[in-house]
Amino acid sequence: MLDLRPTSRTLAIITGASAGIGAATAKAFLERDDTVIAVARRPCPHTKAISIATDLTSNESIDALIQQITSQIDVKTRICLVHNAAKMNKDSVGACTDDDLRAVLDTNIIGINRLNQALLPYMDAGSSIVYVGSTLAEKAVPGSFSYVISKHAQLGMMRATCQDLMGSGIHTAMVCPGFTDTEMLRTHLGEDTEVLNTIGAMNSFSRLVQPEEIASGILFCHDNPAINGSVFHLNLGQKES
Ligand SMILES: NC(=O)c1ccc[n+]([C@@H]2O[C@H](COP(=O)([O-])OP(=O)(O)OC[C@H]3O[C@@H](n4cnc5c(N)ncnc54)[C@H](OP(=O)(O)O)[C@@H]3O)[C@@H](O)[C@H]2O)c1
Numbered sequence: 001m002l003d004l005r006p007t008s009r010t011l012a013i014i015t016g017a018s019a020g021i022g023a024a025t026a027k028a029f030l031e032r033d034d035t036v037i038a039v040a041r042r043p044c045p046h047t048k049a050i051s052i053a054t055d056l057t058s059n060e061s062i063d064a065l066i067q068q069i070t071s072q073i074d075v076k077t078r079i080c081l082v083h084n085a086a087k088m089n090k091d092s093v094g095a096c097t098d099d100d101l102r103a104v105l106d107t108n109i110i111g112i113n114r115l116n117q118a119l120l121p122y123m124d125a126g127s128s129i130v131y132v133g134s135t136l137a138e139k140a141v142p143g144s145f146s147y148v149i150s151k152h153a154q155l156g157m158m159r160a161t162c163q164d165l166m167g168s169g170i171h172t173a174m175v176c177p178g179f180t181d182t183e184m185l186r187t188h189l190g191e192d193t194e195v196l197n198t199i200g201a202m203n204s205f206s207r208l209v210q211p212e213e214i215a216s217g218i219l220f221c222h223d224n225p226a227i228n229g230s231v232f233h234l235n236l237g238q239k240e241s
Helices: 020-031 059-070 098-122 145-164 183-189 193-200 211-223
Strands: 011-015 035-040 050-053 079-083 128-132 171-177 230-234
Touching (some): 011 020, 011 098, 020 035, 020 079, 050 059, 059 098, 079 098, 128 145, 128 211, 171 211, 183 193
Parallel strands (some): 011 079, 128 171, 171 230
């Protein structure tokens, strides 16, 4: 049984906490004695997190997750809901089938909507909803068609979330990572050191962002309700291309 009684601490519910930015965020919350529910198909590497195996493309799997969480919360709780999991395909406007687009939107948009609706009734004042967006929430590059669409839609969701939750004491923000050294980046770009160095050189510090740096930004957003409806860029000063 989870101990989710009201406390000054936070219940962090983090999607995509099995790797990369999500795992780093789980670690950061755990290090300050918050409770972490890690949502992904694989378990969180940090064993103090409560991992609930979930496939965000499956309605049944999301229903089971929601049932497991809500059956253990009987009072409003200070929650940080981090929408971090995402699917990224290489595709383009001329080559993206409806099914492929749907699969990306299921993970990156519909899953978020389901979780928001199910968990909002349990979120006390001081809670937050942090969306992990991308530089591609605000611009497009070639070859990432469905991902760009989904990240722009997430930005709209975050802004609408802020407007709809006025007066609730719940705040929201979007954290937009630059090129961050994770599985997703390496899957997309490959393991060629030269390519990774070139990408890393596209900011003022000439290196990739570390997942821990994004995690720290997520916690900062959660802790500061003044950051509400805001887009928070964490990219080491990316060069404009
Ligand atoms: N890395 C970058 O350069 C970068 C840049 C901009 C934005 N971002 C954003 O940062 C966020 C985290 O990405 P990352 O770089 O940390 O990627 P990552 O290391 O590949 O992690 C992605 C996470 O999403 C989870 N996930 C994917 N599909 C899922 C599904 N169907 N159901 C449940 N979980 C699913 C994965 O878990 P399982 O595989 O275990 O299910 C994994 O934990 C994403 O929103 C991404 O768009 C990343």
